[in-house]
Amino acid sequence: MQQKKIPMRQCVGCREMKPKRELVRIVRSPEGQVSVDLKGRSPGRGAYICPDEKCLKRAISSKALSRVLEVDIPEELYDALRQQLEEQQ
Numbered sequence: 001m002q003q004k005k006i007p008m009r010q011c012v013g014c015r016e017m018k019p020k021r022e023l024v025r026i027v028r029s030p031e032g033q034v035s036v037d038l039k040g041r042s043p044g045r046g047a048y049i050c051p052d053e054k055c056l057k058r059a060i061s062s063k064a065l066s067r068v069l070e071v072d073i074p075e076e077l078y079d080a081l082r083q084q085l086e087e088q089q
Contacts, residue, residue: 009048012064013055023048028069
């Protein structure tokens with residue numbers, strides 16, 4: 001019996017490849033709205049990040065999220081991300 005392939009994604013903070021289900025997806029919708037995608041199915045350009053405060057800080061300082069999503073990210077979204085990460089732990 002063949003094992004099911006596990007989809008892997010790269011964290012924009014630590015740049016490590018991890019299973020998609022372990023990461024949090026941030027999505028830029030076709031309208032340009034940036035939000036946290038809890039289900040991982042929202043349409044738009046996505047970026048993945050570990051549910052870890054250190055990875056988020058690294059992604060913010062290197063502007064990796066803005067670069068990957070090709071849009072300026074407001075400070076409010078970073079605050080919402082921090083809150084979401086705290087809730088998941």
